[in-house]
Structure formats: structure tokens, C-alpha cells
Amino acid sequence: MENSVVSSDLDNGNVKKAILKNHTFILFIILACVMIIGSIFVPSLAQKGNLLNVLRLASIVGLAAIGATVVLLVGEIDLSIGSVMSLSLVAGGMMVGYGSVPALAATCLTGIVLGIINGVLVTKLKINSLMVTLGTMSVFAGFANVVTRGQSVFLYDAPFYLSLGRGYIAGIPVPVIIFLSVGILLSIMLKYTKTGKEIYFTGANTRAAWISGINTDRIKLIAYSISGLTAALAGPLLSSQTNRITPIQGVGFELSAIAVAVLGGTSLIGGKGTVIGTILGALTFQLLLNVLTLSGVGTYMEQVLKGLLLIVIVVVYQIVDKPRK
């Protein structure tokens, strides 16, 4: 665990080393640099309206990334996040006629169920999670199209649903409030509850965790349920931006979610990472995208630079994690 690494370094009295090894701290520095340097080249970056927009969009990808983080923490991966989002959105969309609340309830419930399906397949059938979720990614996406026959569900008559993605409470975009609430709750859960600690232990060494009495299957099931729920929660925030639900809304979202989680310092091999890091990762990711879009490099060049910058940041982590000779 990252936290334990930090504390052990602190015990040795090497505070400077500990800080430099802390991914959250590094990410914070990078975020500040992006903000400062970006503002010099793109003056409109620092405008209040733009920053609120960055926060709103970061919240959507960040929510899904929190779920991805929890799954990565248990040493697994969830490639079906985008498809879970699409199918749960579509399930909720079918209920829009009954009102926003039933639609949102159906969306969240579907997300949890799909997460549980992933968890059961991984734990009970003992199939590699990469392959399981690669498969369910296709299955869920296919179902989303089958159910809707490729058609959109419009949200013009669902003001409450729309307000989730577009509204403000005390000047703060609603998605930001949802994102931070979920983030804080999960952060507390991971840090202070028995289940949270078991999540870290399971990811750090599944066999050792199992031997020490942790029901690792149950922990993985919980992780996938959380991932399903957060993917489903992110869906309405995204679809309300463009006033409609489509069966392809979540396509490709899994890659952004996993990228943000890794950017936030979560290890791909499990047991290491924090929700706070993921929150910072989402902000950095979205701010980078915003800088690139505002600077006018063009959609295709944006893709190139976005990928390059992600690689640079991950390289930084590798450099600081490398043990000293």
C-alpha cells in the first residue's frame, strides 16, 4: 500500500524521500504545473466558467475511475465499465416515462447487477478478469443496442434527470458534488473499515489474504459491484449533457476510467492506490484535455498529445518508485 510505504519512510526519518515517492504529491505538482503553464499559453483556461466546466467533466470520468480504482486495488481489472454505463443508462432510459427517480433507480440497480455478474464470473468461474470483462464489455454493449434497436431516448421531459448533469447547488456543479461525495465515502470506507483494509490486502497478495482468513471472493464481488455502481452513476451525468441516452454512450469510457485511475497512482497489479489520487488524476486528465482543446491543436493532434502526456506521467511514477541502488 502506498500509505504504508510513506509511513515506513517517515519512520526512518526520511521525509523528503517519502514525499517524493508519494504519487498523490507528484500528481498534485503536475496538476499545478499544468494549471500554471497552461494558463500562460491559454488565458481562457483560468476563467471561472471554464474551470467549473473542467470540474464537471472531471467528475463524470472520475466517478467511473473510482470504481476502476477499487477493482484495480483487488488486483483485477474491469474493461466493461463503458458497456455497463451504456446498458444501465438504457435500462434507466426505458423508465424515463415513469419519472426521473425510477429511471435513476433502475440505472443504479442495473449497474450493481452487472457489476455482480462480472464479480461472479471472475470469482466463481476463476476466469481471468481481463478476459471476463472483455467478454462482458461486448455482451453488455450488444444488449444495449438490442434493447433500444439503436435508438436514442430523449430527456427533454425529464428536468430532474437533466439537472444531475447540468445543475448547480450553491454555485457548484451537481456532478462535482456527487463525485466528491462518492469519493469521500469510498475513501473513508477504504481507510477506516475492515472491508477497506481487506480490499488492499486482497490486491497486495490474494493468497496471503485468503490464508489469513479474508474471503477474497466476497471482496472482489464487492469491488465489481462498486465499479458497476459508479459506472452507472456516471452515465446520467454524461447523458444529461447532451439531452439523450444512447446505447453507445459509454463506448471507450473504460479506457479513460482506467487511465485516470493509473494516473492517480493506482497500481495495475493491485494493492496500491487511493481514491484521493484518482480524484486528482481525474482533474489532471480533464485539465490536460481542456488545455489541448482550448489551445486549438485539433482533435487528432489532441489524441497524440494526450497519449504522450499520460505516458510521461506514468514514467515519472516509475522513476520515483525505482529502488535506490
Next chain:
Amino acid sequence: MKRVSKLLYVLLILVMVFSVVGCGGGEKEPAQTGDNQTNTEQPAATGNEKLDALYQEVAGLQGEEALKFFEGLKDKGLSDAEILQFFIDLPLSQANEQIAKMYKDEGFEMYSKSYPKGETYNGFQWSKGSGTKITGPFSKNDLKLPFTDYVALPEGPVGDANKTYNIGVVFHGFSHPWLINWADAAKWEADRHPNVKINVQDAEFDNNKWASIMDSFIAQKVDGILVWPMVEAPTGPPVDRAVQAGIPVVSVDRTAGTQDITSRITGNFPANGAQAGMYAIWKLAQEGDLNAKVVMLRKPLGSTADAVRTGHFLKVLSYFPGIEILKSYHDTDNREEAFTNAQSALQAYPEIDIFFGTGDHEALAALEATKMANRLESRKDGKKIIFLSIDDSKEAITQVKDGLFEVNTPYTPLISDIGMRVLLNIVTKSAEMPKDVITPNIPMVTQKGDVIFGMQTQTPDQWYEYTFGPALN
């Protein structure tokens, strides 16, 4: 210390990347204007003497003079169809140097020249009210196919009644409202003929999958293939392979990257762009100021729809030096991306007069982003931002009806039934089909029905039954 210096190296790289980004910055230079000399390049003869003479006249005009010339077209004896044709074939003007440069740099001339033009098959003229109501076999949408009388084919067996004709259909997008209705129209036509069996395959926006489906149709020795090619370049070789194997291939809407295709049914991309340009100038003239700042939200780079529409739009605008293109954004036919682009434009430019979307998603995304940014009426004197939309989804036409979009220039997916009839005629050798089957231009849709440079527009209610996609309620 070593780690700190490595970290500094990485930060240095970040600074360098931002420097590159900054240098390529989005702030465009102000539009430069040309002088008062003859502005257009020598217009190529169109073969229409009346129009060619008009192009000679308009060549030296710009701004208010060009506007007056456009306003007088009806008085020069041009019909509605001829007025639209005048704007479609209008030569590029050098009056607006920024637009002229953009037109050349992006190669719009090449797209414009290669896009099929001409008369409709057997001089077909579409009239309001004609067509056939159906329930989409795939989408279950209520649709009205406007051109079922075009290249008409009677219901019942085709060709040899004892033979089954196997037709392959490859397109992209059972998940896309425009494309699923495209597939609806093709299947509806095939289902009218009991000895026609079709196999509809969705390549899911993957050009490699598209090619492999084509190859599997060739291997199955189908009698004919109907295609919707997403982009040109990668779709040419598979079509060539089919044609070389003796299988006729007909494309509908976008064109494939080969001249050897058996037949092409093309829509009204040139008219869409020209109409959007006409409307923009007409609207600005109504407001009394021909200066405007335009943001273009565009479909994928390299797609026929984007290039032909944008090119024809810019040609009309090129006569007006007061028009400035602030920025041109591309997306991948994805409304969320278009939405992000629109948000960025609204953030970067405090003054935007016009959003031009080259497709359904783009204008709708711009509208939502503008509403969210509370910028709907952010122009000088509190005027509303002008939204120029293309593609006649029920959603878009409803926005015209509600006064949120100023105009929609319709482009319907419900033309694939024409393609199926052309293909069946070729496969059964029932009739000689031309290489290019041109579909009729459709009048633009405005809220109340206006007369724009002498051309009558239609109201949303008049066109609504022909629109595609699901209804809003």
C-alpha cells in the same frame, strides 16, 4: 537529488509540449479582406448558359453588392431549382481571403469536383406529399420514404420469378439513428420482392470489418451488394474486388474510394452546404450587418459529408469579407465530442454569431452547450446565436419549430430504397441504370417558411413526416 533532477527533466518536457501547443494556438488571425478587383477565379463553365453568364456578373462583387445580386436572382428569371443550382455551382471568391485560403488548404475543390452532379434519373421531380409511409423493419420508427416513386419498381417478384436473388448489404451503425433508418429503407424495398433475400451486416464503424464483410459476400457469390461506405480511401479496394468478381456494387449516400463502382446514389451534400451559406447571409442581411464570427463544428476529417458541405458553405460566404471563421473543430460523428468542442469554442470566443454544424449531432451539441453556458442570446444587442443545422432528424426539426435552430437543410437516410431498386434493376438486367443516380434537392426548413434569395423554404410541419429518427415524445 537525482530523482528531483529527473522530475525537473520531465517537467521541462511538459513545458516543451505546452510550448508546441501554444505556438499552434487556437487564436486565429483576424479575417483578412481582399481588394475590390475581380474576386473569383475564372469560373469553370457549368454547361448552363444562363448560370455561366450570372457567374461572370457576380465575379467582381463582394459584400453589399454581392448581396444585392443574390437578392435579384428571382428577377433574373431563375426558378427555385435554378437559384439553388446557382449557389451550388457558385465559384469561390477571393473577397474573403481567410475563407479562400481555407477552401484551398483543405482541398474542398477536389471534393466538390469529384462529387457526382447532374440531372435526376429520367428528369424525376419530387413533389410534397409523395412517398410511402412505413414502420422501419429494424428501428420500428414511423417513417415516410420520400422517393418511392423514383426509379419505381412494382411490388412482386423481380427478374426471373423462379430465381432467388441474394443481396448483401453492408453499412455501419445499427446503433446510429440515421443509419438504422438507412437500413430500414433498404430492407423495406427488398421485402417488397418475394424472390429477393437480403443479408444486412453492420460493420460497426470499423473499416477493416467492412472490408471483411465485403470479402465474405464475394466468397458467397451474392448477386449484388448495396453499401454505405463511411470514408472513401479504405473502401475502394473491397469494392474493386467485388466488381472484378462480377458482382455489381451500388453505394448510397457517401461514395466509396473507387471510380469502378457499378452505381452511386448520392444525396444532396452540395445543396446542404450551399443552403446553409445562403441562409447565413440572408439572416445577417435581415439583421442589417454582414459582419459575423462563425464557429464550424464538423464531422470526421475526410468524410464526403463534411468536405462537400463545408466547401459549398464556404463558397457562398467567400463573397463577404466581414465573415470570420473563428475555428473549425472535427469530431468522430459523436455528439459528446461535438459538445466538448462547442464548450471549448464558447469558452475561447466571447463573441460567436453563428454555429455551423455539418451534421445532426454537431448543431444539437452546440445548442445544448450554448444553453448550458447561458450564451443563447449573447450576441451584440442581445441577439440570439444563429444555429445552422444539417440532417433532418425529428429532434433537429423540432428545434426549428421551437425557434432554437434558425434553419435545417434536410438530408434524409431514406434514400437507400432507391439504391436497392437500382441494384435490383442491374442484377436482374431489367433496366439500364446510370452510373450516378442523383437524388432531388430538398428545400430548407425554417420556422415560419421564408423566401430566401427568391427560394421558398418549408415549415417544420410540412417536412416533419419525412424526417428520421425517433420522435421527442
